[in-house]
Amino acid sequence: MKIKKLLIIEYVFEIALIIILSFIYYLNKPIETPKVLYIHKGSINNIITQMKENKYDVNKLDTFVLRAIGLPQSGWIDLTNNINTKADFLYKLTTAKAALQNVTLIPGETTYVFLHQLADKLNLNVKKLQEVFKTLSPIEEGALVPDTYRVPIGITEVELITLLLKVSNEKMQEFSNKVFGTYNQVKWFNYVALASIIQKESANIEEMPLVSSVIHNRLNKGMKLQMDGSLNYGKYSHVKITAKRIKTDTSQYNTYLHKGIPKIPVCNVSFDAIRAAIFPTKSNYLYFVKSKSNTHEFSCNYSTHLKNISDTKRNK
Template identity: 70%
Template sequence: MKNPKIRVKKMKEKKLMIAEWILDIVLIIIVSFIYYLNKPIETPKVLYIPKGSINQIISQMQQNQFDVCKLDSFILRLIGSPQSGWIDMGNNKNTKADFLYRLATAKAALQNVTLIPGETTYVFLEQLSNELNLDFDILQEEFLKQSPIQEGILVPNTYKIPMGITEKELINLLLKISVKRMKELSHKIFGTYNETKWFGYLTIASIIQKESANNEEMPIVSSVIYNRLKKGMRLQMDGSLNYGKYSHAKVTAKRIREDKSFYNTYIYKGVPKIPICNVGLEAIQAAIFPAKTNYLYFMKSKKGTHDFTCNYSTHIQNIHNATK
């Protein structure tokens, strides 16, 4: 029979070995965890976090090719649930620890930028460039690359723009919001969304937006457009030449003669192939639901509103009254 003292000694040695083994494992885990938390991760400087559970957020970030995993879900539960909305990551490169901490605590500073009905995308991009300190050329390049149409797709609105957003991210944000709103309006009116048909209405709505003195006139201006088109008449509307960088330029007789673009409704029949500007809901509704009139002409009076008429002779008299 073995000596009890030897047996106790061996048991103590075994326990010590197990303790040392456990300690080694713990140390490995701690070192690995520290290494993981110091691992670099690249993200946009400003990141959008959708609403949802931590697992849903991590899953969506994985779909967007971010280097995150289930361990991050566990760590976030210890730190705190990520806030939905725009997050200021501080830098494009962070350690995993800083990244997770910012997910749970940071918010991006937002700046309001307003797109008014009737404004062209060119001028709005200039506004964005000036107010957000972004590169106009890159904004324009990204818009033409991402947008399904060169003009008229943006919905007039006051947008909350996160400071630090890149040109590419900003255009993507504006288009997502606008296209979603366009589809909602189309489904509300027609029960479906046909992009080609919708863009056709946007083009007519853009002329209405540029020509109308107020919202009340819009269905009447719309009726004039449709009546002239039905008769095969040129629209001959100054507002069609207030496109792009000419959004606020006075349309002169010289400009009408020299502008050979497809926007010039004095030269070409029909409506331009794309909208002239970005339009409000009232102009879209007027394009879809024009007033029932026989009007073919209108002229801005000294009151600032328009005089509408069916007869050219009366139209000439209205021009005389407005200019005398």
């Protein structure tokens, strides 16, 4: 009987040793993920399910390990490397936090310029950023909400554009629901297109409803908008508009050449500009010109407009 018991003990020990060695081997297996990973808040089961949906090599055994070592952090996780051992990966999920930095999109800036700024600041590939944006964005321009975004160092081009568009879309829908009680994408971006010209032309937020009224009044009379700001699109965001440019630019953005508002917004706009596009001041203004104080002088007729232009030139 003693021999039989010893054999059973030896067998159990061998099985236990095999299990332990297999577990150690498992924990030392490599797992490949992005260096920076976003983890949603939730239970361990939900987090593992989320990672499986993202095609990461995790399973129920990882759920067991995490229950033993702790709940994963939520938010951005800095894993340091693309490839970690399973043990390091699970440990970092519970302890690591990503280093974040601010990136700011100012109202009136074009996506072309902003993506170049992001590439420089975050050491990313601008061509890839442009390709991902073109693939994921619902519109060529105006899909981003000007704001300061907290993004993790090490984020990829795909992750960054996905994040910016997701946050922007949520904010746009929230604002639209407050104003209209619903969100219609086509209707929304029609207002964004109008707001983008308001954004480019206005000297300050207070002027926006007045500039909007000029645009609405000119459209109602069938007049061309003839606004320089519409030509500050894409890479021309900060380029001074000249008479030569007005004559030679045949794009849809040339409101000296084409009637109406460009179908695609000129730039990314603030909610102040969108509010002004929706709710213009009631006026008879048809013209405006920049004054000495860098604000604008508004007028209802062309003769007064010419006088305002003359006064502005005289005071320079």
